Amino acid sequence: MRADLTFGRAPDPGPAFTTAGASENAAWFIRAMIFSGELGPGDRLPPGRDLAARLGISIVTLRVALKSLETAGYIVTSRGARGGSSVSDLETLGRCWRAWMRDKGHELDDICELRETIEVRIAWLAAQRRSSDELEAIDRANALLVETGSSVLRWNVAFHDSLARAAHNSHLERAMVEVRGELFLPVDAYLRQRRVEELVAAHGAVLDAVRRQDAEGAAASMRAHLAETQSVIKLTVEESGQFQADVPADPPGVSRGQPQDRRSSPR
Numbered sequence: 001m002r003a004d005l006t007f008g009r010a011p012d013p014g015p016a017f018t019t020a021g022a023s024e025n026a027a028w029f030i031r032a033m034i035f036s037g038e039l040g041p042g043d044r045l046p047p048g049r050d051l052a053a054r055l056g057i058s059i060v061t062l063r064v065a066l067k068s069l070e071t072a073g074y075i076v077t078s079r080g081a082r083g084g085s086s087v088s089d090l091e092t093l094g095r096c097w098r099a100w101m102r103d104k105g106h107e108l109d110d111i112c113e114l115r116e117t118i119e120v121r122i123a124w125l126a127a128q129r130r131s132s133d134e135l136e137a138i139d140r141a142n143a144l145l146v147e148t149g150s151s152v153l154r155w156n157v158a159f160h161d162s163l164a165r166a167a168h169n170s171h172l173e174r175a176m177v178e179v180r181g182e183l184f185l186p187v188d189a190y191l192r193q194r195r196v197e198e199l200v201a202a203h204g205a206v207l208d209a210v211r212r213q214d215a216e217g218a219a220a221s222m223r224a225h226l227a228e229t230q231s232v233i234k235l236t237v238e239e240s241g242q243f244q245a246d247v248p249a250d251p252p253g254v255s256r257g258q259p260q261d262r263r264s265s266p267r
């Protein structure tokens, strides 16, 4: 699974790391996998032992993390022989996302600036460096849209991923995935606002420029796409301020990940 590439750097917990801190970090990793589209709505989480090993934590610590994610609504857990944890449905994730964004509101502009820096550069490089196979892969990823919530999310992720691969810079690619863990496309917002056509057109413009090997054009199209995404995000966050009561506050360890906590995380 692709998540291995970006989130699988089994961290060394280190002696200064408390179990509480470790479970908060684990919750942050798993939530980032969900927000970044590595794990989609309804997907089953990897078996507990594998996930714990990948995160470099004990199974007990993992259970604490999963419990807090479940309480916040990100995942559902069923018991029994075929039991296990899976990602919630798209609607529930949308509510989680709005709660998360309300929490992070003050950081939103910073995150968007970072995302623009990374992804505009990726588009610019991809236009110059893409091979014909990579162009075909971007084209294929972009042709896959089926208009259900989950697949719009996957489609968008697949497009940006294939573009990043064509840029031939693994550090930029990793940075893109990480920033997406902070700020994923509010796909349910696009659907509710009936703006999926805009999304398709925006990707189409980037793709055309990459096909022409027009670096400046690809960069400009990506910048426009991200600016539009940012406006949808802001609108959705503002809207959700009017019905704050619809989501329980995230418990500690899920939403809170203060930036300084994360910087001290062993990644």
Ligand SMILES: [Zn+2]
Pocket: 156, 159, 160, 203, 225
């Ligand atoms: Zn996009």
